[in-house]
Amino acid sequence: MKTLAILAFTLTTLSLAGPLQAATLDEANRAFVDGKYQESTAGYQALIAQNGYSAPILFDLGNSYYREGDFAQAILAYRRAQWLAPNDPDIAANLQAAQKQAGVALSEPRWSDAISHVLSASEWAWVGCAAWTLLCASLLARIVLAQWRGLLTFVAVADAVALLVAVAGAALASDGLNQAVVIGKNASALISPFPAAQTVFSPAAGETVVVQKAYDDFLLVKDSAGHSGWIDKTEIAPVVPGKA
Numbered sequence: 001m002k003t004l005a006i007l008a009f010t011l012t013t014l015s016l017a018g019p020l021q022a023a024t025l026d027e028a029n030r031a032f033v034d035g036k037y038q039e040s041t042a043g044y045q046a047l048i049a050q051n052g053y054s055a056p057i058l059f060d061l062g063n064s065y066y067r068e069g070d071f072a073q074a075i076l077a078y079r080r081a082q083w084l085a086p087n088d089p090d091i092a093a094n095l096q097a098a099q100k101q102a103g104v105a106l107s108e109p110r111w112s113d114a115i116s117h118v119l120s121a122s123e124w125a126w127v128g129c130a131a132w133t134l135l136c137a138s139l140l141a142r143i144v145l146a147q148w149r150g151l152l153t154f155v156a157v158a159d160a161v162a163l164l165v166a167v168a169g170a171a172l173a174s175d176g177l178n179q180a181v182v183i184g185k186n187a188s189a190l191i192s193p194f195p196a197a198q199t200v201f202s203p204a205a206g207e208t209v210v211v212q213k214a215y216d217d218f219l220l221v222k223d224s225a226g227h228s229g230w231i232d233k234t235e236i237a238p239v240v241p242g243k244a
Contacts, residue, residue: 024050025057032064040064053241055085062094071102072206076181079208079239102206105224127162135159180221180236182207187236189229193218200229209236 028043044061051057062077078095085091099105138159142152182203190197193215201223203209209221209231218230 028060028064032060032067035067037064037067041068053080053084055081055088055091058084059088059091059094062091062098066094066098066101071098072181072183072185074098075102075104075206075208076183076237076239079179079181080241083239099206102204104204104207131159131162134162177240178211179239180209180211180219181239182209182231182235183237184232184235187231189221189223189227189231190218191229193220193230195232197230201227203231208239211236211238 024043024047028040028047031037031043032040041061041064044057044064047057048054048061058077058081062074062081065071065074065077075095075098078091078098081091082088082095135156138152138156142149142156145152182205185205187203187205188199189201189203191200203221203223207223209223212220212222212228214220214233215230217233219233219236220228221231221236222228
């Protein structure tokens with residue numbers, strides 16, 4: 001399921017093309033420059049609806065939400081942009097600025113980010129496929145070309161290492177598949193998945209949580225402090241659409 005989600009989200013990163021789309025983008029950008037942020041937000045949302053997700057448009061959408069003062073939606077847009085372009089410094093900087101404005105915990109870099117942020121999950125998957133193909137080819141050539149066995153053994157080992165790194169990179173980059181952003185201003189995490197249940201904690205709008213499982217209209221989430229509780233699906237939005 002994770003692979004399907006990666007593929008579905010990645011396939012929407014096609015570049016914009018055509019005069020109608022360009023005109024729509026120009027109109028959205030013009031509205032943003034003129035300070036008409038509700039119009040620019042609607043324009044960027046229309047572009048995404050027409051053409052799918054792309055890091056540049058999500059970044060523009062985040063900026064527009066930020067200027068509107070809707071920091072939770074801005075954080076969601078930046079998170080989605082960062083999923084597609086994990087190494088973009090502008091996305092990272094604006095995400096942290098939005099988190100500060102929303103009053104939520106900043107994204108602290110992890111040791112694993114050095115690997116996972118080199119490429120996106122789909123790019124790591126392509127690297128893994130290439131490494132696997134080369135590994136198989138080098139092992140076959142090692143049998144056929146006995147005189148080159150020493151060199152081909154070295155190549156096979158290098159391909160195996162590259163494959164392991166790619167698998168690790170894809171796994172680490174896929175951590176975001178279960179992440180979601182709280183978009184409800186008065187969201188409550190409950191002790192059980194029923195509307196009348198007791199509130200365990202109240203996550204702030206814009207906070208990033210990890211979705212653990214689902215039950216009817218509720219999702220069990222865990223915040224950065226380790227608190228767990230059931231939250232209504234309408235109060236959060238998945239970083240990778242279709243996951244929550």
